[in-house]
Amino acid sequence: MLNGHLVDSFITVTLRDLQRCAWCGAGFAPNRGPGRPRRYCRPSHRQRAYEARRLAERAGLTAEEVLVDRGKLGMLNDRLYVLESAIDDVRADLEESADLDTYRGAVVHLLEAAMPLANAHLEPKATGAV
Numbered sequence: 630m631l632n633g634h635l636v637d638s639f640i641t642v643t644l645r646d647l648q649r650c651a652w653c654g655a656g657f658a659p660n661r662g663p664g665r666p667r668r669y670c671r672p673s674h675r676q677r678a679y680e681a682r683r684l685a686e687r688a689g690l691t692a693e694e695v696l697v698d699r700g701k702l703g704m705l706n707d708r709l710y711v712l713e714s715a716i717d718d719v720r721a722d723l724e725e726s727a728d729l730d731t732y733r734g735a736v737v738h739l740l741e742a743a744m745p746l747a748n749a750h751l752e753p754k755a756t757g758a759v
């Protein structure tokens with residue numbers, strides 16, 4: 630059931646009403662009322678989190694550690710490097726000139742570097758051999 634505010638015949642949900650899934654990070658409307666609060670957006674994500682914990686246990690990791698795919702971790706680190714470089718570029722550009730065109734260019738440059746990260750999500754490994 631979707632929780633929210635009833636306005637006329639529409640239900641609105643604001644971002645602060647949303648809870649983040651502990652597996653995928655997607656926002657979802659938290660359950661209200663009795664019972665333990667949901668941590669996952671869907672049952673399959675709760676199951677995958679359980680499987681990831683089990684896999685990490687079999688690998689001898691602590692409850693705070695997870696296994697991740699090396700390629701996906703590398704891709705995420707590459708995107709972070711691009712963003713870090715863009716920040717350095719923008720900082721240097723703005724030290725030279727603080728006119729409107731420089732700010733416009735800075736915003737575009739930062740958006741181009743940040744947008745690939747906005748959709749990036751690194752999930753723990755949930756299946757496979759350890």
Ligand SMILES: [Zn+2]
Pocket residue numbers: 650651652653654655669670671674
């Ligand atoms: Zn989820």
